[in-house]
Amino acid sequence: MTAKEELKKIASLQHQIDRLKQREQAIRENMASLRSSAGHLAADKVQTSHSNDRILNYITQIEEIEEQILKSILTLEKEKDLICLKIEAIKDERYKNILFCRYVLFYDYEDIAAKMGYSLRQIFNLHAEALNEYANM
Numbered sequence: 001m002t003a004k005e006e007l008k009k010i011a012s013l014q015h016q017i018d019r020l021k022q023r024e025q026a027i028r029e030n031m032a033s034l035r036s037s038a039g040h041l042a043a044d045k046v047q048t049s050h051s052n053d054r055i056l057n058y059i060t061q062i063e064e065i066e067e068q069i070l071k072s073i074l075t076l077e078k079e080k081d082l083i084c085l086k087i088e089a090i091k092d093e094r095y096k097n098i099l100f101c102r103y104v105l106f107y108d109y110e111d112i113a114a115k116m117g118y119s120l121r122q123i124f125n126l127h128a129e130a131l132n133e134y135a136n137m
Helices: 003-007 009-040 045-088 093-103 109-116 120-135
Strands: none
Touching: 003 009, 003 093, 003 120, 009 045, 045 093, 093 109, 093 120, 109 120
8 A cells, every 4th residue: 555545544534434424414314304294194003103114214224324433433533543643753844744734634735835835836746755754654
């Protein structure tokens, strides 16, 4: 695995968590919609029973997704800690700042350049050097 691929694992895990949260939200919305429509059909016992089964199914799905989210968050935090320790071991502060801003805080290159007071070309060059330094750790 290259240094860049290793560093991008943080973003990949964060995207995975975001997708899981979106799925959970969609299920919650479906469940709320079902509950409101079930309230209108309360007189129909068969329909209400079917609605209750679907609601229980939604609750089970939400619990499973919440468990996946928790596991993913723990994995993300472990990965982030390992990567941050490795970044902090780099001697050159410029390299540390670029790698931290880019791969932990998810800044784009323009924001990093503005924050550090360098041109975009300088940031690209320093980023390449920082990746080499990180790879040699």
